[in-house]
Amino acid sequence: MLRLILAMNMTELTGAVSGPSTDVAAAVDNVTLFLHIVSGLMLALVTGLMLYFVVRYHRSRHPKAVEVKSNVWLEVTWTVIPTILVMAMFWYGYEGFRMLRDVPDDAMTVKVTARMWNWTFEYENGKSTQELYVPVDKPVKLLMRSVDVIHSFYVPAFRLKEDVVPGSESMAWFKANSVGQTDIFCAEYCGEAHAYMLSRVVVLDSDEFDQWMESELPTPDPEAAAALAIMDAHDCTGCHSLSGSHNPDAPSLKGIFRRETLVERDGKEVKFLADEEYLIRSIRDPGAELVKGYAPTMDAPEDMSDEDLGVVIEYLKRVE
């Protein structure tokens, strides 16, 4: 019976939506289940004996207390059995931990960069994405860095969680065992938009993955690079996402040009398509016509030259 329960996967028990998983996830679930079962049995045993003794040795039945001398066998039993149980917990947990740290030699490396508030994944051929693409049944080794504060790379379906600490490189690996998608979260509170620091692992079959790797290699884009450098320098991207991910403090810049925009003008709500003038006005005087639903938290960027502003606007026109 115990083996049967252990062989089952926690996802099956909880009936969670099936998606890609890993062998490590199954191992982690088994350890968790084992700990729960042992703890449950111990709780039942201790509580049961306690209740039994309360009744059995109640003063009304047992008016005179007897002094109990030591009992070697009893003491040996209650020392040896818990020792075995605790060693089993250790062994089981240690085996799982070793799986987490021993990266297979044929692993493919992906560099992960965490920042407030998104993830970037860079592949061996220089391709870079905001979502993690991996082939099925292939170990993937993640080398992770943070450019600002402590984040934590968390894929619940893989039972994989590793802190990403500025100034050091952390490592994690996984091997997805089926095609599909699953969520990536940040599991370390890293500021206002921490809860929106979301991404996905997309598991493709190996042919599809190879095709994907070959396709749409990043073409050098000096204009975009220049605009991003200016926006980073003025900390625009700290609040405005470029990926379209939601941040409660600032609208995403993805597709902002010609986006239907609702603002308040002279106490009335006005709806229009964001044009170049509106974008310029929103940068030079951010509080003037706020997009509905946002607070006036932005300051006009200091000393942004008209030339730099032009570069940024041209870039914004094409972030889709």
Ligand code: CUA
């Ligand atoms: Cu990054 Cu929380």
